[in-house]
Amino acid sequence: MFRIGLLVAALLFTSPALARKETVSDRWLRAHEQFLAGDELAGRGSATRDEAIAAAYVATQFQAFGLEPAPGHNSYRQTAPIIRRRAMGTPTLSADGVTLAGLTVLSAVGGGAGGPVTVVASTAAPPTKAEVVVFTGPTEQALRGMRAFRAAGAKLVILAESAETRKLATQLGGRLLLPIRLETSPAAPQFAVATLPAAAVAALRPGVVVEVFVPFTEERTVTTNAIGYLPGTNRSLSLLLLTAHLDHLGVQPDGTVMHGANDDAAGTSALLELARVLAAGSRLRRGILFVAYGSEEIGGLGSRWFAAHPPVPLARIAANLEFEMVGAQDPKFPRGALMMTGSERSTMFGILKKHGALVESDPYPEQRFFERSDNYSLAQTGVVAHTLAGWSVPPTYHQPTDTIAALDFDYMVRAISSLVGPIRSVANSNDAPRWKPDGRPHE
Ligand SMILES: [Zn+2]
Structure with missing residues (x-):
């Protein structure tokens, strides 16, 4: 009896308490980076076999964290047909x-x-x-x-x-x-x-x-999106969409490998950590879709395909946050802060900030970063969609020096940790973020 009593107590109290303690971890982030930005994946060139392997990795992680395939899907992957022209x-x-x-x-x-x-x-x-x-x-x-x-x-x-x-x-x-x-x-x-x-x-x-x-020849290939779904408890509420991009510039014609540890293995690692931590925590009212897109670097092709073939109608997606280059911080900002593109366009920025997210407005509006990442594919369809970045143009931007050695893991942990509570709050609220007047971009 005594033993059984202890066991019951352990089941009742210990497991849920442990589950709630999951936090964003330096060890997990480094492990994801080692795989995604390691030499073996050769810079995850858009619509290449290396990109497909990166997508397979992200898909199996989603599965291991307990996420489900997206509604109506029977796998954690979505492929899009691509036409590539080659000079001959x-x-x-x-x-x-x-x-x-x-x-x-x-x-x-x-x-x-x-x-x-x-x-x-x-x-x-x-x-x-x-x-x-x-x-x-x-x-x-x-x-x-x-x-x-x-x-x-x-x-x-x-x-x-x-x-x-x-x-x-x-x-x-x-x-x-x-x-x-x-x-x-x-x-x-x-x-x-x-x-x-x-x-x-x-x-x-x-x-x-x-x-x-x-003269040219055309060949058909595919790009791959990895998609995981964390169901919510209230199926009548619209979903949140958290995203990053899998691909980078691959191997350059002269043989240089562009590792893209920050762009965007860092965003993909952040997405995976958020998936792991949120899936391990208490159930949320809204469901969350986690998507790592292929072929961002050649024109947002993976996100455009997703927006044209969403697993749920786009009207059922409340808001999107894209994680781009979150592995280094703009020295302009307070320690741990991420910048949000188009922060003035919707109520999202205020909601995240109110709940303690370390976010700042984009100080470079003239660079039009709001329109330069995957969030824009969704924003054009009407979904409230923003990109969070550590530093929009760091010294390693699209350079061979964008390697794991240049990442600031301490910053990544701080920045991503600050988002867990705010994302939970949005997922548990009846009120979805909204465009402000004139905030929604015109198609
Ligand atoms: Zn990028």
């Missing part, structure tokens, strides 16, 4: 039918384009309509003027070869990178940027008909 053969360029020597194509969609030449000397006076722009001003000015050339309908921009254009070509590793898209999206219209020797550029007078041809 040698691009050619002709003027009035004569092939010119010394061509370098810096970027292109693939295929052919051409038309009569418009000569532009300065981006201060961009053309209103031009199919082929021959730019004779400074290279740096031309690179900043591409948007204006596109707006004028240009399909081809030709620059004189210079030290700067050769440097750009080297940075591309001598390989021409063609676009990657969701199979369901239309192929982008042709837009090519090419260089020729200065003498050849000088000979391209207005009205000369120039044609470029960039």
Whole structure:
């Protein structure tokens, strides 16, 4: 009897108390980082086998933490079909039918384009309509003027070869990178940027008909989202969506591995820790979807697919928080703080702050970070969606130095720990975060 009494007491009191003690742990964060940002995954290139392995890892962690597959899904993974174009053969360029020597194509969609030449000397006076722009001003000015050339309908921009254009070509590793898209999206219209020797550029007078041809082949592949679901106790309440992105820049053409320990293995590790801690705690009223997206780095393809194929109608998603680069802190902020993009747009920022989250407003609105991560794919559909980041552009941003050695784990633990209580509060509240007037972005 005595023994049984003790056992009953242990079951009644010890287990739930232990469960509630789960906290964000430096050990778990380091372990996730070792796998995701380790040499073996080679930088988790978008829509590659390495990205698929990262997704499999996150999916099995979700399963181990006791999450369920998303409603209506029978696995923890969602794949999206991708079309990848690869350059093959040698691009050619002709003027009035004569092939010119010394061509370098810096970027292109693939295929052919051409038309009569418009000569532009300065981006201060961009053309209103031009199919082929021959730019004779400074290279740096031309690179900043591409948007204006596109707006004028240009399909081809030709620059004189210079030290700067050769440097750009080297940075591309001598390989021409063609676009990657969701199979369901239309192929982008042709837009090519090419260089020729200065003498050849000088000979391209207005009205000369120039044609470029960039041979390519298309292959089908997939990108993978890992999705876990923590059901709530009240199924009539809308869900919370917590997200990060699995992929990074992979292996560069020159063989350099871009580990992306901060961008965004850190966000993915934070997502996994939140999943583990929230799943181990007391039941929440709202359900939570945890999603690690594929192919963010090539245009938010995983999140766009998720938004187009959500496991529950988007109207049943109350709010989204994306974790981006949470492994290093902007020295501008108080210790432990995360910055929230678009904080003025909704009531989310105030709610999190009120419950003790270490969050600050984005001090760089001119950089438009709100529109530059996966949260935007959801925000465009009307879901209240923000990104939390430690430092929007740290010194390691998209550099080979973005490795585990550069991470600040003490900061990560503080910042992510501060969100556990506030997320629980939102998940237990009847009131969902709302857009403020004019806060919702226009599609
Ligand atoms: Zn990122």
